[in-house]
Amino acid sequence: MPISSSLFVRLYRVLLMAYPPEFRLECGAEMVETLSTREADYQQQPGMIRRVRFRIKELLAVVRTGLGLRVKGSGMPNNVTQPPRAPRRRARASILDTLRQDIRCAVRQLVKDPTFTATVVAILAIGVGANTAVFSVFRSVFLEPLAYDTPSQLVALRHSERNGAECCGPLSGPDYLDFRESSETFSSISLFSSASANLTGGDDEPEQVLGGLVTVGMFEMLGVRPVLGRTFLPREEELGAPVAILSNDLWNRRFDADPGVVGTAITLNREPHTVVGVMPPGFDMPSPYYVGRTHQVYWPLSKERLQDGRGGHWLLGYGRLKEGVTLEAAGEEMAAITGALAEQYPDTNEGKGVRLIDLHEWLFGWVGGQLLVLLGAAGFMLLIVCGNVASLLLARATTRQTEMAIRAAVGASRGRIVRQLLTEGLIVSLVGGAAGVLLAVWGVGVLSAAIPSSIPRIDALTVDRLVLFFALGLSIVTGILFGLAPALTASRANLTESLKEGKGGWSGRSAKNPLRSALVIGQFGLAVLLATSAALMVKSYWRFRDSERGFVAENVLTARLTLQGPQYEDAGRRYAFYRAAIERIGGLPGVTAVGATSKLPLGGGTNTRVWAEDDPERPMQGGGPLIELSRVVSDYFPAMGIELLAGRYLTDQDTVSASPGAIINEEMARRLWPGEDPLGKRFSRRWDTPVWTTVVGVVRNVRQWSLYRPAISEMYLPYPTDPTHWFFLTVRTAGDPLSVASAVRREVFALDPDQPLAEVQTMEGMVEGALAGQRFNTILTGLFAGIALLLVAAGIYGVMSYFVARGTHEIGIRIALGGGRPGVLKLVLRRGLKLALLGAGVGIIAVFASIKVIAAMVFGVSPADALTVGAGAVFIILVGLLGSLIPAHRATRVSPLTALRSE
16 A cells, blocks of 8 residues: 655654744745655556655655755755755744743742642652762762873782682782783883881881882882972882882871971881982872771882792782783783793792783772662662652642643643643752752761771762762753653643543542552562662671671770881890780780780781691692681780680790691681591691691681681791781770770880880771671661652552542542441552552562672672561551551541532
């Protein structure tokens, strides 16, 4: 059947409506006549395919001509190809005038109903404000690029197994030298390691600062120049020269921003170092291990230390890719280099490789996932806000059906009505967005105080221009999203039906309004998802808060001691200092036990590979299980409340024995000697000439890395057998541990007035810090879920109120005919319960569809916990019934005489 050319006539008439009346009169009639005569050309086209091609070509010609473009060879009159400029200017003026009319009318309508407007603005402010605040955190912490030159070329080099699994992490110095010599895909490779330093001298008290050892070229690789002085020279790395570069913070705080500090000497670890430079404000070396602390001073990593021990992995590696080199290409080259090193040095490099990670991802990837979850929760809450506001607008549009019908009767097109209602929705959304920005500014301040210090770059949190654009775009999108459906619904108003308003019933089409019901069901589903996620996170938080840690954190004070400098090069002198300090602190009033350790629980650690003496399959060099290693002094286990399960504590005799003693945890005993008594068993950390260590005691497992990771195999050695330069004092008290902090510091100063104490804190505070991230996520998700529940209750209340208002006439008839008020109450509640049940079902499906996302938010709790999911759904259903109760009670109080009088 041929396609009538009248289709193109109608299309062209529609396109001409965009131009002024003068142009339409001049060109429209001629164009319509021309199009009408082309029916004969169409009929003469041989075959259906050619006819369709003819119609498509003709259609494109009409569209292009209607848009004012010249069409060559289309048979269109040339005098209609381009409207005159003056009429186009008048058309633009007409559009602007119409827009002004829409805005004035929208403002009048919103001002006329202040309660409705204030309600919508408040709901929108909550949704936009919460999302803007969370986006501010997400942008400042995760999206903000690194403050280095061309950060996309920077990568972290991590020691790994050749199969790709993470192993020790840091690199060794000799491997780094080989990488730097052999690589052609990197323009530069450098090393870095954090280290504590004691800063003494001058009139200020001694201070322990976080320092950094760097290889020459590190600052140049990052593209950062000092504000004063210079960076390190190659000869200073060769000789290990005593020079230092200060951070801007230390320069301002301790040296009063004196520009003459360059060239002067400062005392670091009891040795003079010449200051050669000062770094710019805000600079810090990239490291994920000291979040919340900045490196205060830097000194060169000597060539001698770089060449010491290919098997020792303790240096963080960073590299800059050459222009145009991809991460994959660099990875292939490093695989070839590490393969060659494995053949050359099989004892230390067999099976070892290097993993390349984008520097931004390595530093902030872990926190980006957490913030995305929170942003998703805020987004779900915003969807509930949109559904809630859409329900309010639908209810308001229903009350304005008579108005819309009269507008249509006097000549307003449906598009004109839709545009007017969309303008109202956009205005109220922009006002709500502005209020949301104010709420976000306040919320960002609250988040800054509440966000745990483990989140990096939180000090840069602010509401900047990009965040404001985000809020503006969010407001416009939500305005269109929640305003379009009500506008389309209201624009379909029928004059005859609308003038009968007030006589609708529960069975009428307008009363049912499936769109409003769908919106409420969707709100219920999202609320179930949020409430269930929040409940699982609360359950997870309390489970880990009360979980077995292996130590008693209450009434324990900890402090870090670092003994550096020529005076403490001898391990015996360091040990004597620790024993003297422990003895003096133990005599303080209120102190019940004092010990020391090389690493505190929950603070990470160091490890080594061991093998048991009676292992029938003795591992090859470099093999054996990986065991955590801690050095302890005196009464560490009683001071930390770590229970002794078998054997005895360490004594001085264990440090001088030919087979020194060690204490192991339950996990190490199970792993090396499953089903056997480990007491008296021996193990070694060396393969060439074994040094046997005898197990003298077994203690309870301690969570060493975090509360969210299970305890791993660990051994505790007496300090003299494996000495370090640093130690953590552990002081157990009968009361508040902070009350003895000043006395502990005084006793240490009495032994050495240049010895500072650092990181003075309680173990309870450390545990709370370990829980801070999970607690913050739980509180914020719970807050979003609580707001969502209030919005859902308001949504079901609005729907049921509308349902009762539209059915007043029918309610009166039912009561008058003896239906009874209990029956009406039951009928209204049944309708609310139906919506709640459907929404709960949708929410349960959403929960099980989001199991992987929820699993990343919780620890030790199954995301598919049927009891929690069911409880969340039941709670939401109760909220729905509660929201339906007031409208249902109002329905029972309808007077039959009042309802029938409306006839």
